[in-house]
Amino acid sequence: MEIKLTVNAQLVTVEVEANLLLSALLRDRLRLTGTHVACDTSQCGACTVLVDGASAKSCTLLAAEAAGSSVVTIEGLAADGALHPMQQAFHEQHGLQCGFCTPGMVMSAVDLVAVNPDPSEAEIRAWLKGNICRCTGYQNIVKAIRAGAAALRSA
Ligand code: FES
Numbered sequence: 204m205e206i207k208l209t210v211n212a213q214l215v216t217v218e219v220e221a222n223l224l225l226s227a228l229l230r231d232r233l234r235l236t237g238t239h240v241a242c243d244t245s246q247c248g249a250c251t252v253l254v255d256g257a258s259a260k261s262c263t264l265l266a267a268e269a270a271g272s273s274v275v276t277i278e279g280l281a282a283d284g285a286l287h288p289m290q291q292a293f294h295e296q297h298g299l300q301c302g303f304c305t306p307g308m309v310m311s312a313v314d315l316v317a318v319n320p321d322p323s324e325a326e327i328r329a330w331l332k333g334n335i336c337r338c339t340g341y342q343n344i345v346k347a348i349r350a351g352a353a354a355l356r357s358a
Pocket residue numbers: 239240241242243244245246247248249250251260261262263
């Protein structure tokens with residue numbers, strides 16, 4: 204079937220099979236490989252993107268379900284060559300080790316601060332329960348999200 208959706212502010216028209224996952228559309232068809240896939244079973248959050256502004260695990264959505272939606276991936280956050288404040292905060296606070304979980308963490312954090320601009324450490328940790336870091340670098344991830352939230356508040 205043919206679907207239309209917006210991906211990183213670009214209108215996309217694409218032919219998809221009914222069972223194609225959104226993660227596969229993004230990575231394999233659109234070559235947006237910043238969206239990672241680790242578990243494929245909705246456990247790890249590596250595949251998190253924004254769908255109409257809300258974080259969603261793209262391995263758990265069919266591409267067809269995203270028809271008509273606006274999808275933002277990690278590639279869509281930077282603007283005019285400048286990192287998004289949350290990306291910058293992960294960089295400055297060393298919020299990553301191998302970096303595999305990082306796109307999903309950043310997208311999830313962007314959604315968090317949209318609904319809660321000044322999250323406490325406890326609120327951040329609770330929000331991240333669907334995002335797993337196999338390097339277990341949670342301390343700096345939480346610090347990065349606090350810093351990113353502060354930067355966005357003062358922007
Ligand atoms: S790959 Fe989607 S939640 Fe793990």
